[in-house]
Amino acid sequence: NAGVTQTPKFQVLKTGQSMTLQCAQDMNHEYMSWYRQDPGMGLRLIHYSVGAGITDQGEVPNGYNVSRSTTEDFPLRLLSAAPSQTSVYFCASRPTGARGQYFGPGTRLTVT
Amino acid sequence: DAKTTQPPSMDCAEGRAANLPCNHSTISGNEYVYWYRQIHSQGPQYIIHGLKNNETNEMASLIITEDRKSSTLILPHATLRDTAVYYCIVALNYGNKLVFGAGTILRVKS
Numbered sequence: 001n002a003g004v005t006q007t008p009k010f011q012v013l014k015t016g017q018s019m020t021l022q023c024a025q026d027m028n029h030e031y032m033s034w035y036r037q038d039p040g041m042g043l044r045l046i047h048y049s050v051g052a053g054i055t056d057q058g059e060v061p062n063g064y065n066v067s068r069s070t071t072e073d074f075p076l077r078l079l080s081a082a083p084s085q086t087s088v089y090f091c092a093s094r095p096t097g098a099r100g101q102y103f104g105p106g107t108r109l110t111v112t
Numbered sequence: 113d114a115k116t117t118q119p120p121s122m123d124c125a126e127g128r129a130a131n132l133p134c135n136h137s138t139i140s141g142n143e144y145v146y147w148y149r150q151i152h153s154q155g156p157q158y159i160i161h162g163l164k165n166n167e168t169n170e171m172a173s174l175i176i177t178e179d180r181k182s183s184t185l186i187l188p189h190a191t192l193r194d195t196a197v198y199y200c201i202v203a204l205n206y207g208n209k210l211v212f213g214a215g216t217i218l219r220v221k222s
Contacts, residue, residue: 004155031206031208033208035210035212041214042199042211042212042213042214042215043156043210043212044212045209045210045211048208048209050208058209059209059211088153090155090156092155092156094206094207097206098206099144099146099158099161099206099207100146100158100159100161100207101156101158101207101210102158103154103155103156103157104155105154105155106153106154106155
C-alpha cells in the first residue's frame with residue numbers, strides 16, 4: 001500500500017488563483033479528512049467525509065470546497081486563494097471501525 | 113469537544129521512560145482520549161487511544177485516571193527518534209473531528 005498520498009508537495013499561488021490539492025489512499029478507508037496547520041500551531045479541520053458522496057464541514061471550511069466521488073480520492077479545492085490560506089495542508093484517512101487516522105506527508109501552500 | 117491542557121515542553125533522557133501528562137477536566141462520558149505525535153514537519157502519527165481503561169500497544173501506554181479528568185502517555189524507553197510534538201485530544205465519534213491544541217514538545221536527549 002502507498003498509504004495516503006498528497007500532491008503537489010509544494011505550491012505557490014497568486015492571490016485570486018484557484019487550485020485543487022489532491023489526496024488519495026489505496027487502503028479502502030471510508031473516512032477521509034483535510035486539515036491545515038499554520039506555523040507554530042496545531043492542526044485545524046477543514047472538511048471531512050465518512051464515505052463516497054458524503055462530506056461535512058470542519059472548524060475552518062470557508063474558502064474551500066470538497067467532493068468525494070470515489071472512496072480513494074478526496075480533493076480539496078481553493079476557490080480564490082488568499083494570503084491567509086498560506087499553510088501546510090494535511091490529508092488523513094481512517095478505516096471503518098478503527099480510531100486512529102493515517103496522515104499524508106502534507107502540501108506546503110504559499111499564497112502571495 | 114472538550115479541551116485539553118498539556119505542558120509546552122518536556123525533556124527526557126534517552127533510554128528512560130517519557131511520561132507526558134494531559135488534563136481534560138471537562139471530558140464527557142462518551143469522549144475518548146487520543147494521542148498523536150508529529151515529528152518535525154511530517155504528518156501526525158496516531159499513537160494510542162482510550163476511554164477509561166489503561167491501554168498499551170507497541171508504541172506506548174496510556175494511563176487514564178479513574179475520574180477521567182487526566183491521563184498520561186508513557187513511552188517506556190524513549191529514543192532520539194521520539195523527539196516530536198505530542199498532542200492529547202479528546203473527541204467523539206471515532207475521532208471524526210479532532211481538535212489539535214499546541215501539544216507538548218518532547219526533546220529526547222542523549
